[in-house]
Amino acid sequence: MATLELRGIKKRFGEFYAVDGVDLMIAEGEFLAILGPSGCGKTTLMRMIAGLEPPTVGEVLIGGVPVTHLPPRARNVSMVFQSYALYPHMSVAENIAFPLKARGMPKAERETKVQWVVGLMGIEALVKRKPGRLSGGEKQKVALARSLVRDPSLFIFDEPLSSLDAQVRAMARGELRQLHDRTGVTTVYVTHDQLEALGMGDRIAIMNRGRVCQLGTPRELYDDPADTFVASFLGSPPMNMIEYDEHILGFRPEYLLPCGTADVPEGSIIFKVRISQIEFLGSEWLIYGVLEDDKNETKLLAKVQPAVAGELRAGKQHDFMIDRSRLRYFGKQSGLRMPGPV
Amino acid sequence: MHAGVADRDGLLGMLMLAPAVIYIFILVAVPFFLAIALSVSDATVGDPHIHHFVGLRNFIRVMHESAFGLGLRNSIIITFASLLLILILATAESELLVHNFRGKKLVQIFLILPWAMPVSLAAIDWLWFLDSEFSPVDWLLRSVHLLGPGTLLGPANHLYYFGREWLGLASIITIYVWRLLPFATLIVLAGRTSIPRDIFEQAEIDGSGFFRTLFRITLPALMPILVVASMFTALLVFGDMTVVALSTRGGPGYTTQVLPYWAYLKGIDGGALSEGAAIALFLFPVLLAGSILALRFAYRAESR
Numbered sequence: 354m355a356t357l358e359l360r361g362i363k364k365r366f367g368e369f370y371a372v373d374g375v376d377l378m379i380a381e382g383e384f385l386a387i388l389g390p391s392g393c394g395k396t397t398l399m400r401m402i403a404g405l406e407p408p409t410v411g412e413v414l415i416g417g418v419p420v421t422h423l424p425p426r427a428r429n430v431s432m433v434f435q436s437y438a439l440y441p442h443m444s445v446a447e448n449i450a451f452p453l454k455a456r457g458m459p460k461a462e463r464e465t466k467v468q469w470v471v472g473l474m475g476i477e478a479l480v481k482r483k484p485g486r487l488s489g490g491e492k493q494k495v496a497l498a499r500s501l502v503r504d505p506s507l508f509i510f511d512e513p514l515s516s517l518d519a520q521v522r523a524m525a526r527g528e529l530r531q532l533h534d535r536t537g538v539t540t541v542y543v544t545h546d547q548l549e550a551l552g553m554g555d556r557i558a559i560m561n562r563g564r565v566c567q568l569g570t571p572r573e574l575y576d577d578p579a580d581t582f583v584a585s586f587l588g589s590p591p592m593n594m595i596e597y598d599e600h601i602l603g604f605r606p607e608y609l610l611p612c613g614t615a616d617v618p619e620g621s622i623i624f625k626v627r628i629s630q631i632e633f634l635g636s637e638w639l640i641y642g643v644l645e646d647d648k649n650e651t652k653l654l655a656k657v658q659p660a661v662a663g664e665l666r667a668g669k670q671h672d673f674m675i676d677r678s679r680l681r682y683f684g685k686q687s688g689l690r691m692p693g694p695v
Numbered sequence: 696m697h698a699g700v701a702d703r704d705g706l707l708g709m710l711m712l713a714p715a716v717i718y719i720f721i722l723v724a725v726p727f728f729l730a731i732a733l734s735v736s737d738a739t740v741g742d743p744h745i746h747h748f749v750g751l752r753n754f755i756r757v758m759h760e761s762a763f764g765l766g767l768r769n770s771i772i773i774t775f776a777s778l779l780l781i782l783i784l785a786t787a788e789s790e791l792l793v794h795n796f797r798g799k800k801l802v803q804i805f806l807i808l809p810w811a812m813p814v815s816l817a818a819i820d821w822l823w824f825l826d827s828e829f830s831p832v833d834w835l836l837r838s839v840h841l842l843g844p845g846t847l848l849g850p851a852n853h854l855y856y857f858g859r860e861w862l863g864l865a866s867i868i869t870i871y872v873w874r875l876l877p878f879a880t881l882i883v884l885a886g887r888t889s890i891p892r893d894i895f896e897q898a899e900i901d902g903s904g905f906f907r908t909l910f911r912i913t914l915p916a917l918m919p920i921l922v923v924a925s926m927f928t929a930l931l932v933f934g935d936m937t938v939v940a941l942s943t944r945g946g947p948g949y950t951t952q953v954l955p956y957w958a959y960l961k962g963i964d965g966g967a968l969s970e971g972a973a974i975a976l977f978l979f980p981v982l983l984a985g986s987i988l989a990l991r992f993a994y995r996a997e998s999r
Contacts, residue, residue, distance in 0.1 A: 405896050426902035438893035442915040451911075452901035499901070 355416030362411035373563035386554030886920025
């Protein structure tokens with residue numbers, strides 16, 4: 354267990370900066386999710402933390418010790434790849450024992466360790482199998498066991514759930530987080546899936562174009578996005594954005610409510626919206642609409658409960674209200690968050 | 696609209712396969728069965744008609760000649776030694792070429808050159824390189840005082856590579872390795888690049904050093920392709936006669952003779968067509984068994 358510190362990390366490929374100046378400080382035992390679209394540099398950043406790639410500029414410190422020029426094995430980091438990268442010709446037990454063998458641990462000690470981690474992951478029944486005969490979820494457990502077995506100071510995950518079925522994935526999310534809480538190993542979790550980042554991360558670093566746009570707890574990022582990129586990337590469906598004078602007004606679709614079912618609270622803003630489409634999603638409805646009397650024909654989206662959606666019809670015009678405290682202001686040019694209207 | 700040839704899978708399949716089947720029938724099956732017929736007959740080059748079948752007489756006769764034992768021994772030694780060296784070197788070369796480095800293109804060109812070189816040019820090269828009088832290898836050894844009167848390899852001033860039993864065999868093996876290494880490297884490299892890179896990075900993170908990764912990760916993963924490369928290489932060496940024909944000509948005596956060249960000398964040059972066929976057929980069961988075993992192994996490793 355250790356802290357992880359990144360200082361001014363840059364990585365250049367030719368003329369292109371895949372990572373363009375990242376500073377991060379991750380506390381001992383913290384679970385940090387690095388979230389971003391493909392090509393944002395999160396994978397490159399992760400490879401530099403692991404030691405698979407040297408940074409062009411900058412420093413990596415693990416537990417306060419500079420490891421920038423050390424190979425992976427000298428960093429005591431362990432990593433779970435997206436593909437799980439199990440050694441195909443070795444049994445599950447041999448796979449798990451491999452990192453221990455590589456560091457010359459005596460056989461008796463090795464077997465104790467393997468038994469411990471196999472028990473922890475609940476994969477006793479699989480130890481004699483080859484990876485080719487495991488399901489996706491089982492492979493993931495074996496890969497986790499292999500990375501856990503040697504008491505790493507740092508855990509790195511590269512989208513470890515993306516090759517699982519949707520149903521297994523939700524469960525795996527919970528299990529992974531529990532595992533982290535039990536072992537307390539500092540964890541860097543790279544993903545493009547916001548549900549994973551929001552659900553598991555103590556903090557999230559959102560990356561775009563090689564930089565960290567915002568670092569904070571899931572709630573901070575969701576409620577107070579630092580710029581329009583974070584606002585539109587996080588949340589499903591994303592934040593509504595309306596250009597207004599020199600600002601962009603942003604608000605979450607779940608706060609946009611149809612008028613007429615409840616009193617309009619003090620300080621609300623009313624929008625006239627022409628409803629273009631309604632999507633029924635079971636526990637909620639998605640209302641797609643266009644802002645009336647707006648030269649940009651801004652599209653709006655509301656996420657409403659079935660109880661208040663009754664009167665809404667596609668093609669009709671309807672009033673929607675938004676509580677003023679739910680509004681977030683961004684600069685029109687910069688896209689950066691502003692405290693309020695200028 | 697009516698169904699054309701392209702829509703009739705059965706007919707289309709037969710049409711597409713036909714050229715290959717005809718080719719194999721004319722150029723492989725016919726000569727093969729002809730060879731079997733010849734080996735149990737009394738045909739000669741002077742009189743190539745089969746008048747009488749003589750059973751296994753030709754086989755028994757050639758087996759009693761001293762050249763047969765030596766030829767079989769040398770065929771086996773040359774094949775196994777070349778194969779072993781080629782496998783080791785091809786694995787090493789593919790390990791080198793799978794990484795990017797400065798001047799890789801140039802190295803690739805040099806490594807492929809022996810395969811691309813015309814046989815006649817290669818033969819001239821090697822004949823000169825290992826010449827009894829003018830060999831530059833001898834000159835080099837002399838200049839570092841390893842060869843010549845009163846030295847380790849002396850007292851003669853020349854090693855006479857093609858004129859001695861074991862040096863001759865070593866020379867032949869060297870030429871085979873030189874010639875077939877590019878081909879084997881290409882096969883092994885194809886297998887090496889198809890191993891996912893993740894596995895190697897995982898091994899790096901797991902703390903595995905170069906040799907551990909090579910022996911515990913790379914080689915087991917390469918095994919199926921190494922078997923295929925071995926099979927091709929072994930068949931090319933075991934059935935070949937050109938290198939021996941161009942270098943030692945099987946001499947001195949029969950000490951560096953191999954079965955295919957002896958079959959040629961006896962059957963075509965010596966005129967004993969039926970005995971030549973018998974010698975050539977000795978190789979067949981060995982080659983067949985080897986191929987079947989290798990293919991079996993490759994399939995099993997692949998489907999695991």
